[in-house]
Amino acid sequence: MNDPESRGKLSPRDQEILRDVIVTYILSAEPVSSRSVAKRGRLGLSAASIRNVMADLEEMGYLAQPHTSAGRVPTRAAYHLFIQSLMEERQLTPSERRYIDETLHGRPADADELMGVTSHLLSEMSNQVGLVVAPVMGETVLKTVDFVPVADRKVLCVVVSTTGFIDNKVIETDEEIPREELVRISNYLTDNFAGQTLRQIRDRLLRTMAEERAQVDRMLARTIDLARKGLEERPGQEVLMDGTSALLAQPELSDIHRVRRMFEAFADKARLVQMLNQCMSGDGVRVLIGDDNALTSELDFSLVAAPYGVGDRHLGTLGIFGPSRMEYQKIIPLVHYLGERLSRALSESFSGGPDRR
Amino acid sequence: MNDPESRGKLSPRDQEILRDVIVTYILSAEPVSSRSVAKRGRLGLSAASIRNVMADLEEMGYLAQPHTSAGRVPTRAAYHLFIQSLMEERQLTPSERRYIDETLHGRPADADELMGVTSHLLSEMSNQVGLVVAPVMGETVLKTVDFVPVADRKVLCVVVSTTGFIDNKVIETDEEIPREELVRISNYLTDNFAGQTLRQIRDRLLRTMAEERAQVDRMLARTIDLARKGLEERPGQEVLMDGTSALLAQPELSDIHRVRRMFEAFADKARLVQMLNQCMSGDGVRVLIGDDNALTSELDFSLVAAPYGVGDRHLGTLGIFGPSRMEYQKIIPLVHYLGERLSRALSESFSGGPDRR
DNA sequence: CCTTAGCACTCTCCGCGGGTGAGTGCTAAA
DNA sequence: TTTAGCACTCACCCGCGGAGAGTGCTAAGG
Numbered sequence: 076m077n078d079p080e081s082r083g084k085l086s087p088r089d090q091e092i093l094r095d096v097i098v099t100y101i102l103s104a105e106p107v108s109s110r111s112v113a114k115r116g117r118l119g120l121s122a123a124s125i126r127n128v129m130a131d132l133e134e135m136g137y138l139a140q141p142h143t144s145a146g147r148v149p150t151r152a153a154y155h156l157f158i159q160s161l162m163e164e165r166q167l168t169p170s171e172r173r174y175i176d177e178t179l180h181g182r183p184a185d186a187d188e189l190m191g192v193t194s195h196l197l198s199e200m201s202n203q204v205g206l207v208v209a210p211v212m213g214e215t216v217l218k219t220v221d222f223v224p225v226a227d228r229k230v231l232c233v234v235v236s237t238t239g240f241i242d243n244k245v246i247e248t249d250e251e252i253p254r255e256e257l258v259r260i261s262n263y264l265t266d267n268f269a270g271q272t273l274r275q276i277r278d279r280l281l282r283t284m285a286e287e288r289a290q291v292d293r294m295l296a297r298t299i300d301l302a303r304k305g306l307e308e309r310p311g312q313e314v315l316m317d318g319t320s321a322l323l324a325q326p327e328l329s330d331i332h333r334v335r336r337m338f339e340a341f342a343d344k345a346r347l348v349q350m351l352n353q354c355m356s357g358d359g360v361r362v363l364i365g366d367d368n369a370l371t372s373e374l375d376f377s378l379v380a381a382p383y384g385v386g387d388r389h390l391g392t393l394g395i396f397g398p399s400r401m402e403y404q405k406i407i408p409l410v411h412y413l414g415e416r417l418s419r420a421l422s423e424s425f426s427g428g429p430d431r432r
Numbered sequence: 433m434n435d436p437e438s439r440g441k442l443s444p445r446d447q448e449i450l451r452d453v454i455v456t457y458i459l460s461a462e463p464v465s466s467r468s469v470a471k472r473g474r475l476g477l478s479a480a481s482i483r484n485v486m487a488d489l490e491e492m493g494y495l496a497q498p499h500t501s502a503g504r505v506p507t508r509a510a511y512h513l514f515i516q517s518l519m520e521e522r523q524l525t526p527s528e529r530r531y532i533d534e535t536l537h538g539r540p541a542d543a544d545e546l547m548g549v550t551s552h553l554l555s556e557m558s559n560q561v562g563l564v565v566a567p568v569m570g571e572t573v574l575k576t577v578d579f580v581p582v583a584d585r586k587v588l589c590v591v592v593s594t595t596g597f598i599d600n601k602v603i604e605t606d607e608e609i610p611r612e613e614l615v616r617i618s619n620y621l622t623d624n625f626a627g628q629t630l631r632q633i634r635d636r637l638l639r640t641m642a643e644e645r646a647q648v649d650r651m652l653a654r655t656i657d658l659a660r661k662g663l664e665e666r667p668g669q670e671v672l673m674d675g676t677s678a679l680l681a682q683p684e685l686s687d688i689h690r691v692r693r694m695f696e697a698f699a700d701k702a703r704l705v706q707m708l709n710q711c712m713s714g715d716g717v718r719v720l721i722g723d724d725n726a727l728t729s730e731l732d733f734s735l736v737a738a739p740y741g742v743g744d745r746h747l748g749t750l751g752i753f754g755p756s757r758m759e760y761q762k763i764i765p766l767v768h769y770l771g772e773r774l775s776r777a778l779s780e781s782f783s784g785g786p787d788r789r
Numbered sequence: 790c791c792t793t794a795g796c797a798c799t800c801t802c803c804g805c806g807g808g809t810g811a812g813t814g815c816t817a818a819a
Numbered sequence: 820t821t822t823a824g825c826a827c828t829c830a831c832c833c834g835c836g837g838a839g840a841g842t843g844c845t846a847a848g849g
Contacts, residue, residue, distance in 0.1 A: 108812055121822050126813065144812045144829045184586070185602035223578045225592050229541070233590065233600075235582050243590075243600060245542035258615070320695040329688055331680065338677040465841055478793050483842065501800045501841045 094161045106146030165404040186239035198318025203397030209313040210390040222257040232305030246304040351392045381414035385422040451518045463503030522761040543596035555675025560754030566670040567747040579614040589662030603661040708749045738771035742779040
């Protein structure tokens with residue numbers, strides 16, 4: 076709708092006014108009038124002058140009017156510009172930082188809990204929906220495998236990754252396998268395959284099985300069977316969500332239909348994850364503002380997301396979901412810091428580890 | 433507000449009309465007029481006669497008018513009566529039954545999954561919110577304990593109950609414990625404590641520790657320490673929920689405020705569980721209709737719940753949450769059947785079990 | 790005595806119209 | 820280039836009145 080060509084340069088004054096409009100709108104959620112900008116009086120200009128500038132900004136595609144004789148509202152382009160250059164990136168305050176550090180430091184017991192706490196922090200400190208996408212298990216690097224008998228022919232397979240994620244899965248075996256043999260099998264797998272991703276391991280096992288089908292002994296057959304069942308087909312990425320009820324306080328969700336669509340979208344985890352992972356190639360924080368993506372565009376909602384991982388290994392994504400008029404100045408540093416913090420926590424607490432003998 | 437004393441006997445005709453009003457209201461969600469009852473013509477009466485009866489029913493506290501010159505709406509008392517005697521309990525159709533059986537039979541891999549599938553079934557087949565409260569781990573009977581090393585001083589404690597529930601918890605130890613010793617400890621615990629509830633075990637261990645503090649050897653000390661950390665303070669009951677977005681389709685949730693209160697209530701899991709467990713002493717299906725309980729009363733919502741368990745051991749509760757005008761004829765048998773079915777699945781698949789040597 | 794037709798009455802809902810106020814765009818003067 | 824002034828537009832609010840649905844009551848009919 077807005078032709079980027081048509082956007083001329085913005086004079087410093089234009090920028091100042093645009094910024095003021097955006098900031099005001101972010102706080103009020105209501106169309107901003109020229110008069111209110113004038114009254115705030117940053118520039119000592121009259122409403123009429125500001126009206127002129129605002130008309131120009133509208134022409135350039137940065138502002139829009141819901142209807143004639145209403146104030147103006149920022150467009151996507153305006154938000155993008157705001158984030159790029161207009162906004163002064165507020166750092167997290169020391170106390171916010173401390174709060175995060177303490178919360179995350181107190182209990183790094185287990186990577187899953189860590190991620191739960193992170194999504195809660197995201198939501199709590201932004202009053203929006205916090206999201207954390209857990210790593211795909213198939214891509215994680217194996218540290219140990221253990222098998223615990225659960226019932227006659229049921230075995231719990233516990234996979235621990237080098238990054239501290241623990242995944243359990245109950246598998247059914249063809250016959251009952253004695254406890255000692257389970258121990259031998261898990262020792263064998265851990266010794267031979269630690270350091271590889273689950274996917275690699277599974278592939279290698281499948282190949283082995285195909286090649287030596289005839290001459291494998293009983294124990295190796297069992298091993299392959301167990302490993303295949305235990306390591307294959309990990310469920311897709313899981314997403315942790317927190318703060319959906321805070322979202323309902325936003326004025327943009329004052330009618331039911333939007334709320335419904337929103338919750339339906341949330342229920343479709345697969346698409347949510349896809350959106351979160353979209354363009355997560357780089358390092359820093361990305362912002363999707365009412366993108367072509369169904370979820371964000373129809374509702375005028377945005378997503379601020381950052382990747383996390385250990386070393387240069389990208390494990391997952393975390394972010395905040397809320398109305399396009401969210402407080403980017405606060406939210407971007409928050410997402411940024413939590414992304415780093417989570418990465419650090421993961422690499423610190425779960426480096427080193429038990430060697431098996 | 434309604435004095436039960438004032439309710440006289442209902443003639444068969446009164447009952448017939450009351451039933452018709454309730455059934456109609458359940459389907460339409462709108463006040464029922466005398467004319468519409470007459471037109472349906474079950475009794476061949478005119479609207480005027482029916483008006484008389486309806487006036488009586490209102491006097492007796494079974495019907496209410498939102499305002500003069502509106503149709504009538506059933507009261508709580510009416511729903512209670514409806515469920516007790518007016519309603520003809522529709523059995524589940526063979527195909528519904530088959531659908532449940534097949535869904536539940538295909539994958540009883542693990543008790544947690546079983547419960548997830550159950551809550552989904554509840555929601556899917558009723559178009560309401562389905563709920564399942566998982567058993568409190570502290571009350572379950574121990575079958576085996578295993579310890580799996582995860583990092584230097586972190587151990588994953590895997591508790592398997594006789595009913596097939598598996599609970600994991602990462603615990604931090606004071607010092608690194610060699611793998612063989614972990615095996616010895618888990619063998620010791622399983623051999624000595626299988627068949628008792630986690631709470632009993634914890635108490636006994638604490639007593640032991642207090643008594644013999646001085647003269648315990650290193651290994652016993654470690655055992656007690658690990659067991660105490662692994663078995664204590666299991667988190668409260670967990671509740672699985674499914675179908676919240678279906679709920680938003682209900683006409684009673686057409687304004688935001690109710691939706692908000694509802695989601696806030698849902699977020700407060702503890703109270704939700706409390707409500708579900710309330711008066712779950714008996715065996716059958718219970719129905720709470722807009723009870724004094726905050727959640728249901730303010731919103732005109734009801735809860736249909738039933739316990740499940742193994743043998744005579746009551747493990748948890750499952751149910752459906754929806755508008756008071758829900759289709760009890762269908763929903764009560766559904767909850768009933770799923771309660772039984774879940775109980776059966778739990779006792780069947782996880783009876784017997786591995787003995788440890 | 791029960792049932793029903795008829796009628797007046799009540800109350801919600803909806804559309805209409807006018808008044809109000811916020812906000813704009815334009816023009817002309819400083 | 821800025822600003823004051825003014826006409827114009829449009830959403831919002833409010834009150835009004837008619838339409839329609841539904842009731843309660845009464846009186847006639849089986």
